[in-house]
Amino acid sequence: MTLVDTLTLVETPEGIALRLRAAGMLPRAAAWVIDLAIRIGVLWVCAIGFALAGEFGMALNLILMFSLTWGYPVLFEVLRDGQTPGKMALGLRVVNANGTPVGWVASIVRNLMRTVDMLPILYGFGLVSGLIDRSSRRLGDIVAGTLVVHVEPAHGHSAAPVVPAVPSPLPLPAAEQGAIVAFAERSRQLTPERQRELAELLPQLTQARGAVAVQRLLGLANSFLGRD
Amino acid sequence: MRLEGLTVALRPRTAWEATDLGFALVRRHAGRIWGAWLLVTLPVLLLLNGLCLLLGQVWLAGLLLWWLKPVFDRVPLYILSRAVFGAAPGVAEAARAQLRWGWRSMFAWLTWRRLHPCRSLLLPVDLLEGLSGARRRERVRVLQRSTSGTAALTLLLAVNMELMLNFSIVLLGLMFVPVEFMSDAAKAVWDNLIQEPPLWAKLLFNLIAWLAMSLMEPFYVGAGFGQYLNRRTQLEAWDVELAFRRLAQRLSATAAVLALAVLAAFAPAPAWAEDPPGAEQLLEELAKAGAQDSSKDRIGGMAAERAEQDLADAPPRSLRRVFGGQYQPDGEAFEAAAKKAYADGDLNPRTTQVVWEPRERDPARFDAKPPALQWLKPLGNGLAFLFENALWILLAVLVVLLIRYHRYWLPWVSDRFERERQPDPVQVHDLDLPEQLPDDLPAAVRALWREGRQRAALALFYRAAVQRLDEALGLPLPPGATEAECLRRARRLDDGDYAKLFTRIVRAWQSAAYARRLPEPAELEALLAAWSAPRGAA
Numbered sequence: 091m092t093l094v095d096t097l098t099l100v101e102t103p104e105g106i107a108l109r110l111r112a113a114g115m116l117p118r119a120a121a122w123v124i125d126l127a128i129r130i131g132v133l134w135v136c137a138i139g140f141a142l143a144g145e146f147g148m149a150l151n152l153i154l155m156f157s158l159t160w161g162y163p164v165l166f167e168v169l170r171d172g173q174t175p176g177k178m179a180l181g182l183r184v185v186n187a188n189g190t191p192v193g194w195v196a197s198i199v200r201n202l203m204r205t206v207d208m209l210p211i212l213y214g215f216g217l218v219s220g221l222i223d224r225s226s227r228r229l230g231d232i233v234a235g236t237l238v239v240h241v242e243p244a245h246g247h248s249a250a251p252v253v254p255a256v257p258s259p260l261p262l263p264a265a266e267q268g269a270i271v272a273f274a275e276r277s278r279q280l281t282p283e284r285q286r287e288l289a290e291l292l293p294q295l296t297q298a299r300g301a302v303a304v305q306r307l308l309g310l311a312n313s314f315l316g317r318d
Numbered sequence: 319m320r321l322e323g324l325t326v327a328l329r330p331r332t333a334w335e336a337t338d339l340g341f342a343l344v345r346r347h348a349g350r351i352w353g354a355w356l357l358v359t360l361p362v363l364l365l366l367n368g369l370c371l372l373l374g375q376v377w378l379a380g381l382l383l384w385w386l387k388p389v390f391d392r393v394p395l396y397i398l399s400r401a402v403f404g405a406a407p408g409v410a411e412a413a414r415a416q417l418r419w420g421w422r423s424m425f426a427w428l429t430w431r432r433l434h435p436c437r438s439l440l441l442p443v444d445l446l447e448g449l450s451g452a453r454r455r456e457r458v459r460v461l462q463r464s465t466s467g468t469a470a471l472t473l474l475l476a477v478n479m480e481l482m483l484n485f486s487i488v489l490l491g492l493m494f495v496p497v498e499f500m501s502d503a504a505k506a507v508w509d510n511l512i513q514e515p516p517l518w519a520k521l522l523f524n525l526i527a528w529l530a531m532s533l534m535e536p537f538y539v540g541a542g543f544g545q546y547l548n549r550r551t552q553l554e555a556w557d558v559e560l561a562f563r564r565l566a567q568r569l570s571a572t573a574a575v576l577a578l579a580v581l582a583a584f585a586p587a588p589a590w591a592e593d594p595p596g597a598e599q600l601l602e603e604l605a606k607a608g609a610q611d612s613s614k615d616r617i618g619g620m621a622a623e624r625a626e627q628d629l630a631d632a633p634p635r636s637l638r639r640v641f642g643g644q645y646q647p648d649g650e651a652f653e654a655a656a657k658k659a660y661a662d663g664d665l666n667p668r669t670t671q672v673v674w675e676p677r678e679r680d681p682a683r684f685d686a687k688p689p690a691l692q693w694l695k696p697l698g699n700g701l702a703f704l705f706e707n708a709l710w711i712l713l714a715v716l717v718v719l720l721i722r723y724h725r726y727w728l729p730w731v732s733d734r735f736e737r738e739r740q741p742d743p744v745q746v747h748d749l750d751l752p753e754q755l756p757d758d759l760p761a762a763v764r765a766l767w768r769e770g771r772q773r774a775a776l777a778l779f780y781r782a783a784v785q786r787l788d789e790a791l792g793l794p795l796p797p798g799a800t801e802a803e804c805l806r807r808a809r810r811l812d813d814g815d816y817a818k819l820f821t822r823i824v825r826a827w828q829s830a831a832y833a834r835r836l837p838e839p840a841e842l843e844a845l846l847a848a849w850s851a852p853r854g855a856a
Contacts (some may be wrong), residue, residue, distance in 0.1 A: 092338070093327040094326045095326070095342065108482055112335075112338070116334065116541060120471060180334065181334075210490045211485050211489045214483060217483065218481055221533070221537060226338070240334070244335060262565075265561075269558055280553070292567075
């Protein structure tokens with residue numbers, strides 16, 4: 091059984107597997123709420139101004155409402171690299187299913203399909219579709235061949251602590267060097283006990299126990315990072 | 319806890335991505351989760367509605383069902399927490415477990431913690447870790463430090479999604495009403511179901527609320543569990559532990575052999591690089607070994623032994639050549655260790671191939687030819703002769719064609735044979751301008767113009783203008799200065815009138831020279847007149 095993950099793999103013609111981090115319904119709904127709030131705010135402010143212009147103002151208000159409903163997502167998605175303000179706040183982006191930037195046709199289709207996703211009321215169909223689909227696509231995404239992905243990097247760790255570098259006793263492949271560097275970068279978030287516990291998993295590399303092992307591992311990480 | 323058994327891909331994730339992971343987990347184990355969910359919640363739904371029907375307060379059943387959510391949350395959590403470690407329980411097992419599993423903290427969750435904004439994040443602390451008192455407080459504080467905001471928003475969104483689903487299910491029925499009857503139907507629904515709902519409508523609403531809850535609640539619990547997993551992965555570096563365990567396993571399997579192999583491989587490396595015959599020799603030996611002894615699985619072994627010998631001999635010889643008298647042979651221990659390293663199965667893989675062979679080999683059986691077909695032999699020989707010669711002729715034709723058309727394919731194969739392309743011939747207009755500028759420039763220009771050599775006339779005019787510019791500025795232009803450079807220099811002139819005139823002359827020259835657009839005769843006259851006019855300051 092494969093590991094459970096949220097990645098959507100896209101293979102390019104060059105044989106490179108791109109990892110798209112498909113975004114689920116919760117962050118997407120949060121982005122939608124932000125976009126809705128912005129649109130209502132704009133409409134509300136303008137409606138106060140239009141109210142002074144009588145019936146003509148009411149017509150303007152309707153035109154504004156129409157263009158905000160349909161133009162806002164399309165224009166932002168195409169011109170701002172797949173990000174409406176709400177999506178930008180949540181670190182999301184609309185891309186084509188193959189990872190390329192979304193174009194006019196795809197964006198217009200996925201946003202026009204909101205009429206279907208909104209059925210029967212309040213995005214009922216879209217929500218159910220997004221809950222069922224592996225990549226959390228609503229019906230509009232499926233029809234337009236688009237995907238909403240996370241673009242915000244998932245860091246949150248600090249730089250590795252600087253200690254005198256210790257040369258590695260054995261040559262290690264890049265992935266294993268990466269694990270040791272990750273240990274160093276995240277060591278500040280770990281309790282000292284946990285640090286020792288992890289460092290003692292690698293007696294072959296540290297040839298020590300306890301706090302010395304932690305220091306050796308940090309030194310190894312520093313040498314992998316190219317520090318002196 | 320055995321992290322090796324995890325069925326979740328661990329990597330650093332943002333809190334929102336962690337909710338996506340929870341959703342993915344719920345999707346993966348959907349059958350179990352909703353099966354057990356139905357087994358647990360459906361009886362409660364029926365029981366509560368029945369009881370409240372007796373009391374005459376049907377709305378109370380819906381409220382109680384909502385209030386009991388933390389109790390139902392245990393179902394998906396029980397399944398997910400075990401499925402994560404690859405031991406997903408069956409539907410019946412999960413449903414049975416709800417009778418005794420995780421009741422200890424339920425009192426708190428049903429009373430003062432019922433409206434806690436981070437319910438799905440903290441339920442795992444109580445149900446899976448079973449902490450209480452000060453240790454629980456400390457744990458909760460650490461867990462919530464960076465995720466409580468997302469957890470609370472998750473609850474808010476999940477509540478709203480459930481409401482949306484409620485409305486959607488109610489309105490799904492109206493979708494099937496034809497448009498003509500829409501207003502009547504909507505009015506009927508409003509009057510009958512919303513204003514003064516009959517008993518069946520109240521029960522229906524309870525059922526719809528339960529449906530919406532059933533759809534959404536496992537996802538909400540999953541999202542919280544995903545955040546919990548992600549937070550613990552952050553705090554305890556689970557992904558690092560997994561990587562370390564794999565690394566340690568690999569190292570301990572190959573540690574001794576690897577260390578020696580590294581020593582053996584790195585020490586004589588420069589000598590090998592300088593001594594390629596060693597490698598060639600090795601290849602030859604391998605080939606010989608293969609040719610001489612074809613008895614099945616001995617090949618690999620023979621070659622390996624020869625390679626070993628070769629390796630054992632080669633380094634000292636070349637090392638001696640490099641280091642001369644300073645070379646000291648390695649100790650016995652090193653030799654032994656190196657031998658041991660080369661004897662390692664990873665360096666000299668041997669494989670055994672099993673092949674079926676007939677026990678009794680009867681050569682006659684294979685060599686015998688059916689006598690009936692003997693008469694075919696001359697025919698076959700004739701055909702073979704024909705085709706062989708036909709092929710030779712074909713080859714000859716091909717060679718002739720290749721030579722005949724080498725002009726076409728040769729440049730295509732190699733651009734070395736391509737002749738350098740001659741540049742297009744340049745059309746040279748002999749302007750045969752005088753070395754010295756004539757004293758009466760306007761007359762000379764007009765003369766050239768009348769002769770029909772307008773470009774020559776303008777060139778002369780331009781040259782004179784540049785010369786006057788040089789004189790005015792007192793420093794010569796660099797050779798090969800372009801028109802634009804002359805114009806830039808003209809800007810430095812104190813004499814503004816001449817600077818303007820110079821610009822006009824240059825423009826006239828440029829349009830004639832580069833665009834073949836000759837000025838009108840009147841325009842030229844105006845320029846010449848300005849040229850001859852007495853200069854203001856000078």
